[in-house]
Amino acid sequence: MxxxxxxxxxxxxxxxxxxxxxxxxxxxxxxxxxxxxxxxxxxxxxxxxxxxxxxxxxxxxxxxxxxxxxxxxxxxxxxxTTNKTEFFRENNHFESMTNQILPLLADKGFGSLQQLKLWSCASSTGEEPYTMAMVMAEFFGIRGNFAVYATDINTAVLETGRKAIYTEEKAQSIPFDLKKKYMLRSVERADKLVRFRPEIRSKVKFARNNLKENKYVVPEKIDIAFCRNVIIYFDTPTQEMILNKICSYIRPGGYLFLGHSESVHGMTLPLKTFSPTIYIRT
Ligand SMILES: C[S@@+](CC[C@H](N)C(=O)[O-])C[C@H]1O[C@@H](n2cnc3c(N)ncnc32)[C@H](O)[C@@H]1O
Missing domain, CATH: 1.10.155.10 (Chemotaxis receptor methyltransferase CheR, N-terminal domain)
Known part of the structure; x- marks a missing residue:
C-alpha cells in the first residue's frame, strides 16, 4: 500500500x-x-x-x-473549535446553584409550578448540560419542572451529546451516587461505557447555535445560562456583543455563569455581580 x-x-x-x-x-x-x-x-x-x-x-x-x-x-x-470539557467542571458553580440559587428560585415556585429554563450556550460534548440536569434532578427530583437547552456551533460534539454515551474514565468526575442514579452501564462490560438514563436524556435538548449570529435558537426568558470557557476565544468587542445578546435571552432576575478565567470587566452589560463569575440579569 x-x-x-x-x-x-x-x-x-x-x-x-x-x-x-x-x-x-x-x-x-x-x-x-x-x-x-x-x-x-x-x-x-x-x-x-x-x-x-x-x-x-x-x-x-x-x-x-x-x-x-x-x-x-x-x-x-x-x-x-476546541471542545475540552468535563463533568462538574468548576464545581463551585454547581455548589452555588444547589446551595444559593435554586433555593431562592424554588421559593418563588420555579421548578414546580413554573418551568425553570436552563441554557448551556457552548455545551461541547454534553458534560456541562448533563451536569446541570443532574444538579437540577437532585434538587427538584427527576420529575421536576425544568429543561436544559444545550447549544454549540460544532455539529460533531452535539451528536456526542445527543447520544449521551461516555467512557467510564470520563464519567469518573461524577460522584458515585449520581452515577448510580442517573447512568446505565453498557451490557458489554469490556466496552467500559456508560450512558445517561432516558429520564435525564429527555431533560436536555441539543441544537446547533452560533453565538455570532443575530438570532439564537433557544427560547426567551432563560432562568440560568452557562456561558463558560467560550468567550476566551473572542476579542473584547465580540465578547461584549455576544454577552449582550445572551443577556437578551435571560429574564430579568435570571443568572449568567462565566468560566473562571473569563470576565465582564469594562463592558456595558445589563448585569450585576452575584458572586465572582456569577451575574444577575438586571
Ligand atoms: C472549551 S469548550 C467549553 C465547553 C463547556 N462550556 C465547558 O466549560 O466545559 C468551548 C465550546 O465553544 C464552542 N464554540 C466556539 N465558538 C462558538 C460559537 N461562535 N457559537 C457557539 N459555540 C461556539 C466550541 O465548539 C466548544 O465546544
Whole structure:
C-alpha cells in the first residue's frame, strides 16, 4: 500500500492562513493567534486526507467556493473549535446553584409550578448540560419542572451529546451516587461505557447555535445560562456583543455563569455581580 505523504510535507502559506483566520473570525468569532498555525495545519491535514485532496490550497479553494462551500464550512468549524470539557467542571458553580440559587428560585415556585429554563450556550460534548440536569434532578427530583437547552456551533460534539454515551474514565468526575442514579452501564462490560438514563436524556435538548449570529435558537426568558470557557476565544468587542445578546435571552432576575478565567470587566452589560463569575440579569 502506498501512503501519500505529500500533505505532511506542506505548510499552510501565510496568505492562506490569513484568509482562513478572517473566515473563522467572521463566521464564528474565534480569533486564531499566529501561534495557532501549526495546530490548524495539523487539524486540517486529517480532513484533507479524508477528502482525498492534494493539499491546503485545494481544500481552501473548495471550502471558500460558493457552491460546495457551505456544507464543508460546517466541517471546517468542527475541526477548528476546541471542545475540552468535563463533568462538574468548576464545581463551585454547581455548589452555588444547589446551595444559593435554586433555593431562592424554588421559593418563588420555579421548578414546580413554573418551568425553570436552563441554557448551556457552548455545551461541547454534553458534560456541562448533563451536569446541570443532574444538579437540577437532585434538587427538584427527576420529575421536576425544568429543561436544559444545550447549544454549540460544532455539529460533531452535539451528536456526542445527543447520544449521551461516555467512557467510564470520563464519567469518573461524577460522584458515585449520581452515577448510580442517573447512568446505565453498557451490557458489554469490556466496552467500559456508560450512558445517561432516558429520564435525564429527555431533560436536555441539543441544537446547533452560533453565538455570532443575530438570532439564537433557544427560547426567551432563560432562568440560568452557562456561558463558560467560550468567550476566551473572542476579542473584547465580540465578547461584549455576544454577552449582550445572551443577556437578551435571560429574564430579568435570571443568572449568567462565566468560566473562571473569563470576565465582564469594562463592558456595558445589563448585569450585576452575584458572586465572582456569577451575574444577575438586571
Ligand atoms: C472549551 S469548550 C467549553 C465547553 C463547556 N462550556 C465547558 O466549560 O466545559 C468551548 C465550546 O465553544 C464552542 N464554540 C466556539 N465558538 C462558538 C460559537 N461562535 N457559537 C457557539 N459555540 C461556539 C466550541 O465548539 C466548544 O465546544
Amino acid at each position: 502506498t501512503v501519500d505523504n505529500a500533505i505532511f510535507d506542506q505548510e499552510l502559506s501565510a496568505k492562506n492562513f490569513t484568509m482562513l483566520r478572517s473566515f473563522i473570525e467572521k463566521s464564528c468569532g474565534i480569533k486564531l493567534a499566529d501561534t495557532k498555525k501549526s495546530m490548524v495545519e495539523g487539524r486540517l491535514r486529517k480532513r484533507i486526507r479524508a477528502l482525498g485532496m492534494s493539499g491546503y490550497k485545494e481544500y481552501l479553494d473548495y471550502v471558500m467556493a460558493l457552491e460546495n462551500g457551505a456544507a464543508e464550512q460546517l466541517h471546517l468549524i468542527d475541526v477548528i
